[in-house]
Amino acid sequence: MHFEFNIEGGNFIKAGAASSQLKKILKQLNVDPKIIKRVVVALYEAEVNIVAHAYSGVAFIDISTDIINIRLVDEGPGIPDIQLAMQKGYSTASTAVREMGFGAGMGLPNIKNNSDELNITSEVSKGTIVEMAFYLN
Amino acid sequence: MKIREVVDILGAKVVSGQNNLNSEVEYAFASDLMSDVLTIEKDNILLLTGLANLQTIRTAEMSDISNIIFVRQKKATPEMIQLAEENDMILVECDYSMYRASGLLYSAGLMPVY
Numbered sequence: 124m125h126f127e128f129n130i131e132g133g134n135f136i137k138a139g140a141a142s143s144q145l146k147k148i149l150k151q152l153n154v155d156p157k158i159i160k161r162v163v164v165a166l167y168e169a170e171v172n173i174v175a176h177a178y179s180g181v182a183f184i185d186i187s188t189d190i191i192n193i194r195l196v197d198e199g200p201g202i203p204d205i206q207l208a209m210q211k212g213y214s215t216a217s218t219a220v221r222e223m224g225f226g227a228g229m230g231l232p233n234i235k236n237n238s239d240e241l242n243i244t245s246e247v248s249k250g251t252i253v254e255m256a257f258y259l260n
Numbered sequence: 261m262k263i264r265e266v267v268d269i270l271g272a273k274v275v276s277g278q279n280n281l282n283s284e285v286e287y288a289f290a291s292d293l294m295s296d297v298l299t300i301e302k303d304n305i306l307l308l309t310g311l312a313n314l315q316t317i318r319t320a321e322m323s324d325i326s327n328i329i330f331v332r333q334k335k336a337t338p339e340m341i342q343l344a345e346e347n348d349m350i351l352v353e354c355d356y357s358m359y360r361a362s363g364l365l366y367s368a369g370l371m372p373v374y
Binding site for chain 2: 135136138139142143146156160163164167168171223224225226227229230233236
């Protein structure tokens with residue numbers, strides 16, 4: 124099964140809409156609730172990252188019997204130093220993002236913690252691609 | 261502990277999920293930082309927070325948290341209440357500080373997540 128969700132940069136009202144939809148889909152598919160939580164927490168963090176830092180993005184989601192693959196592609200400023208961005212507590216988030224309860228430098232480490240595979244590539248001034256995989260068995 | 265007891269202890273006001281007050285909660289976590297809430301792995305949690313916006317509800321949705329207490333006189337907006345109702349959540353507004361609310365619930369036996 125393939126799904127695509129658009130994510131709007133800067134729109135905190137809609138942040139989480141993709142994760143919410145995916146949660147409903149995974150529930151209908153009777154996926155283990157523990158796995159659902161890991162998938163939607165990781166996707167939600169990634170969604171918030173796009174809303175917080177990028178201009179726009181798309182989440183491409185593929186669900187098969189043994190794996191869920193999520194690929195988030197955004198147009199935005201990119202990440203100059205991915206290793207630094209992965210460090211707990213490092214953040215370039217704005218005051219507005221912090222006021223929403225995020226921007227504490229926890230997002231990428233939390234995505235890593237919840238996913239079975241994580242790959243991040245980025246080009247400064249172009250955008251970032253976050254690929255995550257979750258094993259279902 | 262029943263949510264009904266939580267509401268009594270805090271002298272609080274239920275603004276969503278009035279019909280589910282007999283549901284039980286085992287643990288509580290107090291935070292204004294949603295990123296920290298998203299790291300909690302335990303189930304059956306009550307969230308105490310002073311952050312009242314849509315992302316508080318979204319965070320609870322993703323974390324399987326069904327009970328939110330807003331402390332420090334923070335109020336849920338109609339949009340927050342609508343999203344909470346769609347997800348069968350209980351929202352409670354409390355005038356106490358985070359410290360006071362947490363202390364009262366801890367003394368009454370509600371457990372910390374760590």
